[in-house]
Amino acid sequence: MSGGRGSSAGPGSNAGQTGDGPGSARETEAPRTGADRPKSGRTGAMGTPPRGRALITGASTGIGEEIARELARRGWSLVITARSEERLASLAAELRSEHGVQVGVIAGDLTQAGMPARLEEATEGSGVPIDLLVNNAGFGHYGEFLESDLDRELAMIQLNVTAVTELTKRFARPMAERGRGRILNVASTAAFQPGPLMSVYYATKAYVLSFSEALRQEFRAHGVTVTTLCPGPTSSEFQSRARMEQSPLFNRMSVPSSATVARYGVDATLAGRGIAVQGLMNRILATLSRFAPRSILPGIVRRIQEKRG
Numbered sequence: 001m002s003g004g005r006g007s008s009a010g011p012g013s014n015a016g017q018t019g020d021g022p023g024s025a026r027e028t029e030a031p032r033t034g035a036d037r038p039k040s041g042r043t044g045a046m047g048t049p050p051r052g053r054a055l056i057t058g059a060s061t062g063i064g065e066e067i068a069r070e071l072a073r074r075g076w077s078l079v080i081t082a083r084s085e086e087r088l089a090s091l092a093a094e095l096r097s098e099h100g101v102q103v104g105v106i107a108g109d110l111t112q113a114g115m116p117a118r119l120e121e122a123t124e125g126s127g128v129p130i131d132l133l134v135n136n137a138g139f140g141h142y143g144e145f146l147e148s149d150l151d152r153e154l155a156m157i158q159l160n161v162t163a164v165t166e167l168t169k170r171f172a173r174p175m176a177e178r179g180r181g182r183i184l185n186v187a188s189t190a191a192f193q194p195g196p197l198m199s200v201y202y203a204t205k206a207y208v209l210s211f212s213e214a215l216r217q218e219f220r221a222h223g224v225t226v227t228t229l230c231p232g233p234t235s236s237e238f239q240s241r242a243r244m245e246q247s248p249l250f251n252r253m254s255v256p257s258s259a260t261v262a263r264y265g266v267d268a269t270l271a272g273r274g275i276a277v278q279g280l281m282n283r284i285l286a287t288l289s290r291f292a293p294r295s296i297l298p299g300i301v302r303r304i305q306e307k308r309g
Contacts, residue, residue: 058137
């Protein structure tokens with residue numbers, strides 16, 4: 001289960017929203033004007049990164065931030081995006097200094113229509129190919145559906161579903177034309193069952209899982225792999241943003257760090273795996289949920305998530 005404006009995963013693992021502005025992530029050309037132009041680090045010959053270039057959404061906190069660190073440690077060049085330019089700039093400076101990799105920064109909000117197109121223009125449209133797309137940005141919200149805020153839920157669908165779909169379409173096409181590429185979509189263990197008290201969030205993650213599994217089969221002929229990372233509750237800013245501090249999922253369970261989940265997801269992606277559920281207990285529960293009668297699952301999930309005084 002996952003959520004929270006930040007990274008995306010189990011109720012407790014989203015990594016930060018993304019966005020961008022006009023300009024290019026290319027690091028070998030002369031600087032362009034525009035306040036939103038990506039700020040970049042070092043470059044290799046002809047601007048070609050040694051291992052490839054990854055675009056990571058929701059890279060300012062949580063799992064997304066740790067995926068950026070993990071890929072930089074392995075020599076990947078990065079384009080990182082989220083709403084907080086200050087956090088992105090700090091992370092980019094850290095990764096350039098510690099790993100000597102190129103890091104482009106694009107600050108913006110993927111709940112806003114048009115942002116995926118701007119990200120594409122700043123990269124693929126400017127001659128900066130993306131070899132790995134990480135759709136990590138997302139958030140969740142805890143509470144009864146009848147009492148929750150509609151605008152917040154529509155923004156959640158825009159970020160968790162619509163933006164993921166559009167970014168995948170825009171970046172998978174050039175990958176397929178090149179005959180290679182990788183996509184990592186961050187879902188959640190929430191994808192495996194309905195989730196009372198987080199109904200919209202669970203539904204968005206079920207979409208991400210189903211969407212990714214289908215595309216994995218479609219893209220095989222084009223040399224593009226699709227991996228779906230499904231974390232359970234994870235130590236991050238997710239729980240506070242989703243208002244889940246009192247949920248037993250977090251205050252009565254030992255949860256892994258964002259770094260542990262990120263490393264697992266990167267390993268799975270580079271190995272070309274399909275579904276990656278981090279943690280033995282999470283894998284057991286995800287498997288059991290596929291065989292349990294659908295009629296009893298909502299009640300079980302509610303009892304697990306319900307706040308207790």
